[in-house]
Structures are given as C-alpha cells and as structure tokens.
Amino acid sequence: MIVVVLPAHLRALAGVKGDVEVEVDGPVTRRSILDAVEARYPMLRGTIRDHVAGERRPLLRFFACGEDVTHDSPDAPLPQPIASGSEPFYIIGAIAGG
Amino acid sequence: MSNVRLLVGTRKGAFILSSDGKREKWNVSGPHFAGWEIYHLKGSSADPNRLYASQSSGWFGQIIQRSDDGGKTWFQPGTPAGTPMTTPEGMPMGESNKFVYDTSVETGKPLLTHQWYDGTPHPWEFKRVWHLEPSLHDPDTVYAGVEDAALFRSTNGGQTWEELSGLRGHGTGSQWQPGAGGMCLHTILLDPANRDRIVIAISAAGAFRTDDGGATWKPVNRGLHSQYIPDPTAEIGHCVHHIAMNPSRPNILFMQKHWDVMRSDDAGDSWREVSGNLPSDFGFVVDVHAHEPETIYVVPIKSDSEHYPPDGKLRVYRSRSGGNEWEALTNGLPQENCYVNVLRDAMSVDSLDSCGLYFGTTGGQVYGSADAGDTWAPIVRDLPPVLSVEVQTLK
Numbered sequence: 001m002i003v004v005v006l007p008a009h010l011r012a013l014a015g016v017k018g019d020v021e022v023e024v025d026g027p028v029t030r031r032s033i034l035d036a037v038e039a040r041y042p043m044l045r046g047t048i049r050d051h052v053a054g055e056r057r058p059l060l061r062f063f064a065c066g067e068d069v070t071h072d073s074p075d076a077p078l079p080q081p082i083a084s085g086s087e088p089f090y091i092i093g094a095i096a097g098g
Numbered sequence: 099m100s101n102v103r104l105l106v107g108t109r110k111g112a113f114i115l116s117s118d119g120k121r122e123k124w125n126v127s128g129p130h131f132a133g134w135e136i137y138h139l140k141g142s143s144a145d146p147n148r149l150y151a152s153q154s155s156g157w158f159g160q161i162i163q164r165s166d167d168g169g170k171t172w173f174q175p176g177t178p179a180g181t182p183m184t185t186p187e188g189m190p191m192g193e194s195n196k197f198v199y200d201t202s203v204e205t206g207k208p209l210l211t212h213q214w215y216d217g218t219p220h221p222w223e224f225k226r227v228w229h230l231e232p233s234l235h236d237p238d239t240v241y242a243g244v245e246d247a248a249l250f251r252s253t254n255g256g257q258t259w260e261e262l263s264g265l266r267g268h269g270t271g272s273q274w275q276p277g278a279g280g281m282c283l284h285t286i287l288l289d290p291a292n293r294d295r296i297v298i299a300i301s302a303a304g305a306f307r308t309d310d311g312g313a314t315w316k317p318v319n320r321g322l323h324s325q326y327i328p329d330p331t332a333e334i335g336h337c338v339h340h341i342a343m344n345p346s347r348p349n350i351l352f353m354q355k356h357w358d359v360m361r362s363d364d365a366g367d368s369w370r371e372v373s374g375n376l377p378s379d380f381g382f383v384v385d386v387h388a389h390e391p392e393t394i395y396v397v398p399i400k401s402d403s404e405h406y407p408p409d410g411k412l413r414v415y416r417s418r419s420g421g422n423e424w425e426a427l428t429n430g431l432p433q434e435n436c437y438v439n440v441l442r443d444a445m446s447v448d449s450l451d452s453c454g455l456y457f458g459t460t461g462g463q464v465y466g467s468a469d470a471g472d473t474w475a476p477i478v479r480d481l482p483p484v485l486s487v488e489v490q491t492l493k
Binding site: 050 | 133155157159161176195198224
C-alpha cells in the first residue's frame with residue numbers, strides 16, 4: 001500500500017481527513033501513483049495534472065524520501081520505501097502569495 | 099411569504115445569506131469550499147434548489163460544484179454520490195471539471211490563438227469559469243463563460259461540457275485581446291422571450307449575440323467608443339465590463355463599459371451613451387430594477403487606475419429614466435474613507451414587490467436595500483473580498 005500526502009485543499013475535495021493509501025500494479029512511478037489516486041478519488045482528476053495534456057500543474061511539486069522529484073520523468077521508478085509504503089509520497093502546493 | 103437567498107462568491111469560499119421577505123434579519127451559512135476562489139454561483143430559475151458553483155484555484159484548477167437542495171449539500175456533478183467512481187475500463191471520471199476547447203475540423207474553424215497584450219499570437223489556454231448561467235427552462239442545462247474567453251454548455255446538470263465554438267470561430271476570435279483581469283467571458287444573458295437569442299460579453303473583445311441558439315454569432319458593438327484601442331469605433335476590442343437587462347424587455351440592454359455607461363434598445367445592434375451626470379462613468383456593475391425597466395443602477399469607480407469610489411464615498415447611482423439623469427444613493431453607505439471596489443458580477447436585484455438590491459465589495463461587505471436603493475444596511479461586513487452576488491427570490 002502506497003501512502004500519499006495531499007495538500008489540505010485536495011484532502012477537503014476528496015473528503016478525506018488524513019493521508020490516502022492506494023494500490024499500484026506494476027512499477028511504482030509518479031504516473032502510476034497519480035493514476036491510482038485519480039482512480040480512487042475521481043474528483044481530483046484535473047487538480048494535480050491538467051485535464052487535457054496530463055501535465056503537472058505549475059504550482060505543484062512532488063517529493064519522495066526527502067528528494068524533490070518534481071522534474072524527474074513521471075515514469076522514473078520511485079525509491080523502494082515509497083513502493084513499500086514505509087515512506088509517503090508528497091504532493092505539495094508551492095508557497096505563493098499570502 | 100417569500101424568502102430571499104443571496105449566493106455570494108468570494109476569494110476564499112462561498113457564503114449563502116438567507117432572509118424572509120422583510121430582509122431585515124439574515125442567516126449566514128459558510129464558508130462553503132473554504133479557502134477556494136468562488137468566482138460565481140447561481141441558482142436555476144426552473145428549479146431554485148438547483149445551484150451551480152465555480153470553484154477554482156491557481157494551484158488545483160477548475161472544479162464545478164452542484165447542489166440539489168438549495169446549497170445545504172454540494173457535489174461534483176461528474177461524480178454524483180452512488181454512481182460508479184470509475185469507468186468499466188478503470189479510468190477515472192470527474193468529467194465535470196473538464197473544459198476542452200473545440201479545435202475540431204468539423205467546426206470548420208479550428209482556432210488556436212488569440213492576441214496577447216502586445217498583439218502577438220497567444221495560444222488559447224483554459225484558466226477558470228467566470229460565470230455560470232442556468233437555463234431559464236431546464237435545470238440540467240447551464241452555460242459557462244470561461245477564461246480564455248469561450249462559451250460552454252452542459253445539458254446534463256454539469257456532468258460534461260461542450261464548447262459553443264461558433265462564438266470563437268465566428269471570424270474575429272484571433273484578434274481578441276485580454277483585459278487587465280484576463281480574457282474572460284463574464285456576462286451571459288438568456289432572452290426569456292426568444293430561446294435562440296443569447297447575448298454575451300468578453301473583456302476586452304466586446305459584446306456578441308446569437309439568434310440561433312449558439313450556432314452562429316456576431317459582434318454587437320456599434321456605437322461603442324473606446325479611446326484605448328487604435329480604432330475607437332472598431333467592431334471588436336471594447337472592454338465591456340457587464341451588461342444587464344430587465345426580463346420584461348429583453349431588447350433593452352444596459353452596459354457598464356470600461357469607461358461609459360451605454361444603452362441599447364435593439365438587443366445590442368446599436369448603443370448610445372447614457373453616462374449623463376455620473377461623477378465617473380468608469381465602473382464594473384450595472385443592474386436593472388425588477389419591476390421598473392427604466393430604473394437602473396451603477397456604482398461609479400474613480401478610474402481604470404484607481405479602482406475605488408470617487409472621493410472615498412461609496413455611492414450607488416440610480417437613474418429612473420433609463421440613463422443620463424442619475425441620483426446618488428448614500429443612505430446607509432459609508433461616505434468617507436471608503437476605498438473598496440465592486441466587481442462586475444457583484445450586484446443583483448430580487449423580485450419582491452419592493453425591489454431589493456444587493457452588492458458586495460472587495461472589502462468583504464455585502465450591502466442590501468429592501469427599498470430599491472433608498473436605504474442601505476450591511477448584511478455582513480467582514481467576508482473575504484466579494485467576487486459575485488446573486489439573489490434568488492423564493493416563493
């Protein structure tokens with residue numbers, strides 16, 4: 001089970017209180033995690049990745065095991081602690097404005 | 099006894115203000131969608147419990163919300179409770195938030211760019227829904243005016259959206275330019291006497307009209323004069339801020355332009371200025387009395403660079419003669435040190451016998467008048483900046 005930490009606004013939108021857990025078949029990558037999150041919480045579709053192009057929204061970043069993986073390939077394998085669920089995958093809204 | 103319900107969109111959520119017909123005591127519900135920008139929410143006149151809301155965020159994009167119980171509960175219509183959360187193939191749903199420009203060859207006009215501020219071509223990019231206009235006849239049909247400017251329609255209660263691409267593709271779309279607030283389609287007027295007629299307005303392209311239900315469109319800007327564009331009387335390029343009509347006389351339109359208050363007696367075919375003795379004819383809102391179609395309201399703003407009332411006095415101006423002759427309405431409104439703005443969708447009128455008038459400010463106040471503007475009182479004072487105010491008169 002993979003643990004995903006969502007920004008507060010997306011937790012509210014998905015109707016969850018804390019972190020979310022998803023199953024991923026096959027390689028654990030950013031794309032496969034986001035596919036799984038969107039499958040389980042379809043109301044989040046389009047909020048993390050653009051509806052049309054599927055691109056990351058500009059003010060969102062992704063972190064895994066303390067590393068910024070925002071600009072890595074969406075198909076790059078993520079570290080084993082993410083795949084095993086011992087470390088969460090972070091989706092973070094960039095700090096902007098007040 | 100009738101009731102009124104105000105639907106207030108703000109920078110940080112939506113609020114619903116309810117009162118009985120006296121409009122003296124108000125119940126405040128909210129914030130709904132706390133922390134999100136709510137550009138607009140509006141109820142269906144065919145089913146007043148059906149509400150639509152535009153929820154958006156610079157981080158997370160556009161969400162469409164719907165309520166079927168007058169705002170008590172909300173859901174995204176693409177994922178209604180009790181329906182499958184994914185397609186049989188396992189693909190996620192959530193289609194209600196998806197606004198895709200029509201670039202198909204079938205339309206004959208796959209339009210890819212408009213003009214940027216500097217006149218260079220710029221790709222059409224969806225940013226947000228500015229205005230939601232439910233059909234007058236069918237609660238499941240609703241129109242959405244979006245940025246970058248286009249008109250979308252849903253016929254299934256907001257589950258999915260299709261562009262009425264004849265508007266962007268009618269011929270001038272590649273020349274449209276954004277206004278200071280972005281290139282937004284912010285006004286949608288549905289003609290109660292003619293189902294095929296819709297008037298829309300875009301900053302800073304102008305007003306456009308269809309007479310065939312949205313298939314074909316034409317600019318309706320003759321008579322507008324804008325000194326900030328190379329040809330002040332051009333067919334397009336005018337920064338229309340808002341247009342209003344009284345449903346009993348849909349051919350008569352009133353416009354607050356960037357500068358100038360305008361009037362048309364022929365559904366937009368021609369316009370004439372009715373700014374008259376206003377202290378400034380810059381502003382954003384314009385509205386019409388529910389029962390007196392020649393009684394109109396504006397809130398003058400000092401200038402395009404100083405978005406607050408002249409002299410620090412918040413004054414609604416009323417004309418009982420369809421324009422030109424205006425009187426200041428000040429009773430109950432702050433008359434010193436007031437430097438708020440009133441944005442284009444932030445004024446509304448109810449249809450009770452004594453017409454009620456409401457507006458919200460960027461300072462978070464919502465003011466109400468139960469006597470057509472003669473006296474005012476704040477309903478709430480400390481909301482986030484108000485983006486829109488719509489009122490429902492409930493029997």
